[in-house]
Amino acid sequence: MLRAQKYVNIYTEANPNPNSLKFAANFMLVPDGTDFDFANVEAAAASPLAQAIFELGNIERVFLMSNFVTVTKTADVEWVEITPIIKKTVKEYLESDRPVLTQKTMDDYESATQQPDTELVKKIKGLLDEYVRPAVESDGGAISFHSYNEGVVKVQLRGSCSGCPSSTLTLKAGIENLLKRMLPNDITEVVAEGV
Numbered sequence: 190m191l192r193a194q195k196y197v198n199i200y201t202e203a204n205p206n207p208n209s210l211k212f213a214a215n216f217m218l219v220p221d222g223t224d225f226d227f228a229n230v231e232a233a234a235a236s237p238l239a240q241a242i243f244e245l246g247n248i249e250r251v252f253l254m255s256n257f258v259t260v261t262k263t264a265d266v267e268w269v270e271i272t273p274i275i276k277k278t279v280k281e282y283l284e285s286d287r288p289v290l291t292q293k294t295m296d297d298y299e300s301a302t303q304q305p306d307t308e309l310v311k312k313i314k315g316l317l318d319e320y321v322r323p324a325v326e327s328d329g330g331a332i333s334f335h336s337y338n339e340g341v342v343k344v345q346l347r348g349s350c351s352g353c354p355s356s357t358l359t360l361k362a363g364i365e366n367l368l369k370r371m372l373p374n375d376i377t378e379v380v381a382e383g384v
Contacts, residue, residue, distance in 0.1 A: 197283045199276050204328035206261070208249070209348070210268055211329030212279050213257040218289050224254035224331045225290065226347040235294040241282050245274055252331070252348035253289065259329035259348040309375055310337055316371055317344070321364055332364075340377035342368060 198215040218238075219225060225236060228250055233239035239251040242260060250261035260275055262268065283289075306314065314334045325332045330348035337343070344364065365379035 195284050195286050197280050199280045199283075201272060201276065202257075202327075202329065204259070204330070206329075208264060209259050209261045209329055210272065210275075211257050211259050212276060214279070214283060215256070217256050218258065218283075219253050219255070221255065224252065224333075224347060225294070226331075227251045227253075234291075236290050237287060238279070238282050238289045241278055242275060245271065245278060247271055252329070254331050254348065255326065257329065307337075309372070310334070312372060313337060313342055313368065313376075316368060317364075320367055324363075340375065342376060342379045344379060344381055346381050 196215070200213055202211040202213060204211055225239075227233040227236060227239045227243075230240065230243040233243050233251060236251070236253060238258070239253065242248055242251050242258070247263045247266040248260060249263055250259075252259040252261075258279060262271060317332060317334055321332055325346075330346060333345050333347075335343040335345050344360075346360070360379060360381055365376075368376045368379055
């Protein structure tokens with residue numbers, strides 16, 4: 190008996206980073222609330238899909254979240270040259286029903302433990318989730334809380350936000366202003382970790 194081929198629709202969305210492009214699918218690629226950022230081909234060993242994209246060449250970074258893959262290209266190639274190839278690769282990979290992440294990657298992610306959050310950290314995370322995350326995700330990126338220490342909130346920006354010319358403006362004019370306004374006695378600064 191023949192197995193029906195999985196229906197996969199891939200569409201692209203631009204974002205503020207001119208070297209990144211979001212390739213969205215019509216279904217979830219990774220568990221909701223998770224994201225995986227591969228800064229090079231070696232790191233992509235955790236994701237067969239990311240490896241397949243890096244193998245195409247001219248790729249600097251692959252980011253997986255929700256139902257999309259954000260690909261960052263090298264500056265020496267134009268999107269018009271590589272978009273159809275990336276789109277075809279992602280579509281065919283997903284149609285083959287192969288895993289997006291290795292089982293070890295999923296197991297490691299699920300077994301990671303976190304310290305219980307303080308009330309202030311819960312408020313900060315809640316504000317990031319409600320007001321910031323949707324906008325950042327719509328641009329093909331991700332933001333997550335990193336740490337809080339004496340008024341300074343550290344966040345991690347991934348996906349298209351990594352190296353984006355607009356990320357500093359987003360961080361200071363958007364995120365920092367929001368947190369200072371909502372938690373005026375607790376927040377003095379917001380900085381990006383590892384950008």
